[in-house]
Amino acid sequence: MYKATVVHTETTMRLEAKAAVSELLLDPAAAIEIKTTPDRNKNNIMEPLVLEPVLADLARFNQELGPHHEKVAEAWNSLGLIRMHVQLDPFAAIECHKEALRIQRLQSCPSLKLAATLNDLAMCYERVRESERALELYLEAEIVLKRCAASSTHPVTISTDRCIARLQRR
16 A cells, blocks of 8 residues: 555656646746745755746746747756755656756757756656666766767766766666
C-alpha cells in the first residue's frame, strides 16, 4: 500500500507540474501575477525572493523576443533551477528544463548552454530516481561538449564527466 501511495503522489506531482508549465506557456505575462513571498528555511532565515524576477523575465522575453528565443530558454532554465534548488520541486524543474531544452534544440548549433541544460535536466531525473534517463542526458551533454570543442577543464565538462562516471559505477 505504501509503494502505491508514493507512486500515486509522484504521478500527481508530475501532473501538477506539467499543468503549471502549460499555464505559463499559454500566458507567460500572467506569470508575474503569481504571488511569490519569501519562505523561511530550516534555520528560520528568510530565503531570497528570486522567483518573481525570473517569472517577469520569462514573460518579458517571450513577449519582446518571441517564444523560441535563446533568452526565453535561459529564463526557463533559471526557473527550473529555482524549482529544483529553492523550492525543492524536481518534477516542476523537469518540466521547466524540458521547455528550455526544446527551445535550445531549435537553435542552429549546439552550445555550452545546451550542454548545461542537459546536465540540469539530468540532475532532476537523478533526484526522482530515474538514473537511466539521467545517464542518457549526461551522455548527450558529453556529445554536445565535444561538438563545441569545450575544454576538459570547463566546469560543464568536469561536471558531466563526474556524473557519467558516478552513474556508470552503479
